[in-house]
Every structure is written in C-alpha cells, then in structure tokens.
Amino acid sequence: MMLEIISLQTWVINLRGTPPKEKEFSFSPDLKIVDGALCIPPSYYHFMDGNKYIVEFALHSENNKDEPRNYVVGIGINNTQVYNFPLSDREISRPYGSIDVSE
Secondary structure (H helix, E strand, O other), rough: OOOOEEEEEEEEEEOOOOOOOOOOOOOOOOOOEEEOEEEOOOOOOOOOOOOEEEEEEEEEEEOOOOOEEEEEEEEEEEEEEEEEEEOOOHHOOOOHHHHOOOO
8 A cells, every 4th residue: 555645845833813914934844744644743833722723734745746735724722632623714715726616
C-alpha cells in the first residue's frame, strides 16, 4: 500500500477575529501530512486554552501534481481538548477561480 504524502507549503494560524490586514502567514516549516495525520509541534505554535483559531492552508500532493487544495477550518481549545466549530461566511476565504458557477 502506497501512502500519499502531502505537504503544507502555505499556511496560517490566527486567533478568530483577527482582521485580514493583521493575519500572519507562514511559509515554513514545510509541514507534512502522512496518511491523513498532521501534527503542529508546540515548539512551532502554542495554542492557548480557551481560544478559537482560524487555520488556513493549501495542500500540495507529492504524488498528484494537480492544483493545490485550499482549506479554512475553525478549531478551538477548551480544557486541553481540541474541537472544531462552524465558520461564518466572512471567515471562509475562497479564491475567485476556485468556485464553479453554473451558467
């Protein structure tokens, strides 16, 4: 069985509510997703308990050279437990070319 290796070359983690002009983007380290698992080491980013974060990233497959896939997810930390939460329309960013519109 061949495992698909996917890399995150562009990603950002910000507190929920951070204005777009104040968002901090990261191009390193080049994090890896192997067999569906991603780990962000605490030495790189420390998630504070009781906060909500918006994580934006683009996945690039090393096996399939198609267009990268862009994602925006909401995660929260409560009593050291991680949970996801739904995003508002304003928190979801979609590049203009990524939405198919029927004519």
